Amino acid sequence: MSKTALITGITGQDGAYLAEYLIKKGYTVHGLKRRSSLFNTERIDHLYQDPHVENRNLILHYGDLTDSLNLTRVICETQPDEIYNLAAMSHVKVSFDTPEYTANADGLGVLRILEAVRLLGLTKKTRIYQASTSELYGLVQEVPQKETTPFYPRSPYAVAKLYGYWIIVNYREAYGMHASNGILFNHESPLRGETFVTRKVTRAIARIALGMQDKVYMGNLSAKRDWGHAKDYVRAMHLILQQDKPDDYVIASGVTTSIREFILRAFREIGAELRFQGSGINETGLLDAVDDKVFSQKIGPEYLDAFRKKIGRELVGIDANYFRPTEVDLLIGNADKARKKLGWEPEYTLQTLIEDMMQSDIKLMKKDSYLKQGGYHVLNYFE
Numbered sequence: 001m002s003k004t005a006l007i008t009g010i011t012g013q014d015g016a017y018l019a020e021y022l023i024k025k026g027y028t029v030h031g032l033k034r035r036s037s038l039f040n041t042e043r044i045d046h047l048y049q050d051p052h053v054e055n056r057n058l059i060l061h062y063g064d065l066t067d068s069l070n071l072t073r074v075i076c077e078t079q080p081d082e083i084y085n086l087a088a089m090s091h092v093k094v095s096f097d098t099p100e101y102t103a104n105a106d107g108l109g110v111l112r113i114l115e116a117v118r119l120l121g122l123t124k125k126t127r128i129y130q131a132s133t134s135e136l137y138g139l140v141q142e143v144p145q146k147e148t149t150p151f152y153p154r155s156p157y158a159v160a161k162l163y164g165y166w167i168i169v170n171y172r173e174a175y176g177m178h179a180s181n182g183i184l185f186n187h188e189s190p191l192r193g194e195t196f197v198t199r200k201v202t203r204a205i206a207r208i209a210l211g212m213q214d215k216v217y218m219g220n221l222s223a224k225r226d227w228g229h230a231k232d233y234v235r236a237m238h239l240i241l242q243q244d245k246p247d248d249y250v251i252a253s254g255v256t257t258s259i260r261e262f263i264l265r266a267f268r269e270i271g272a273e274l275r276f277q278g279s280g281i282n283e284t285g286l287l288d289a290v291d292d293k294v295f296s297q298k299i300g301p302e303y304l305d306a307f308r309k310k311i312g313r314e315l316v317g318i319d320a321n322y323f324r325p326t327e328v329d330l331l332i333g334n335a336d337k338a339r340k341k342l343g344w345e346p347e348y349t350l351q352t353l354i355e356d357m358m359q360s361d362i363k364l365m366k367k368d369s370y371l372k373q374g375g376y377h378v379l380n381y382f383e
């Protein structure tokens, strides 16, 4: 018998990879998507099936985590074996601008799902995965962070997710529900939203190399993150719900890297050597040298002369608007429990993640439409 899963946040990075993964495993996947004035299904268009096709394995429903009636109806109609609650206002910096909405969606949204499952009498049937986050550790109390490390959230986003974490634990203990938290450290991919730091960097480097952009402005380069590949992390979500007993797991690579180092390595991927100088908001990244062979291979010989002219110029600058009122300076996770109990192992390293993202953004930016229009998506100045 094939299983039925409901994924909230199916149009996001993780939702797209998870939907693909579960469909390959034979699941029927239902996804909750928000109504939008523009198409917002780009990440899952390759999985989309026309509603007139019989026995579809991907079915989308309009919905929102702030709408209890809608969530209850969708869960009632789909009777899922597994719910993956991935929907969230997921941008930490934006949560300082929209704290009430973030609390409603990311905090109370979790409660709405738990209550719907309970009220519909599905507590024994439906297993629930909650997308918890390493942001819970915030001002870290222990290095590296593991399941028992005390939380110290540092943003409205993290505080909302803290409520989500504990309400999952509470419903598990109070009603015996199969509800689990995946405490996932940062995970990235070519599908990562363009305003998160890794994607912002790989996208900007591709554009700078192709002569579409002169410079990229960044925030705090000294923060350190534990980055993995989203493909590896959605496998862990599925494994968590296949366990006999619900539990909470840290999913992380165990390696931490500064934003500055990530930028240097991503530039190196196209044969460009950057040099940082200065400090604070006066820090800049200058192009120091170019490996002609690597650049020609990765970008194309026709772009080499123009790129070489940038040697000595500033390609990275700092804009104080990208700093956060309270920062999470260091994240590094210990995923021993997941390794032992779930048998989870990541396949990607930071290096192969960077290669994947750079390759994808170079290809994307080389598309005619991007070159002609100079890229259709203008980054929000404040994100």
Ligand code: NAP
Pocket (backbone or CB within 6 Å): 008, 009, 010, 011, 012, 013, 014, 015, 032, 033, 034, 036, 040, 063, 064, 065, 066, 085, 086, 087, 088, 089, 090, 091, 105, 131, 132, 133, 134, 183, 184, 185, 186, 187, 188, 193
């Ligand atoms: P993402 O790309 O930003 O996707 C978020 C998804 O949630 C999108 O589908 C979005 O819809 C949807 N959404 C937002 N607000 C909603 C609402 N009120 N009602 C219904 N849907 C809503 O995020 P992601 O990187 O895939 O992350 C997935 C989840 O894991 C999130 O909960 C995030 O907080 C958490 N998390 C992520 C990481 C990471 O490093 N990626 C690490 C730890 C935890 P639209 O497409 O319409 O915007």
Ligand code: G4F
Pocket (backbone or CB within 6 Å): 090, 091, 092, 093, 132, 133, 134, 135, 184, 185, 186, 187, 195, 196, 197, 198, 200, 217, 218, 219, 220, 221, 223, 224, 225, 259, 322, 323, 324, 327, 328, 331, 383
């Ligand atoms: O890529 P980020 O925006 O991710 P952040 O804040 O770590 O949050 C992500 O990971 C969390 C898991 O730990 C998730 F829960 C959350 O949903 C999201 O997916 O920023 C990473 C770091 C920060 O320290 C930030 O200050 O990069 C720094 N940074 C420096 N310059 C920048 C920039 N971040 C962004 N977005 N843009 C910049 O220009």
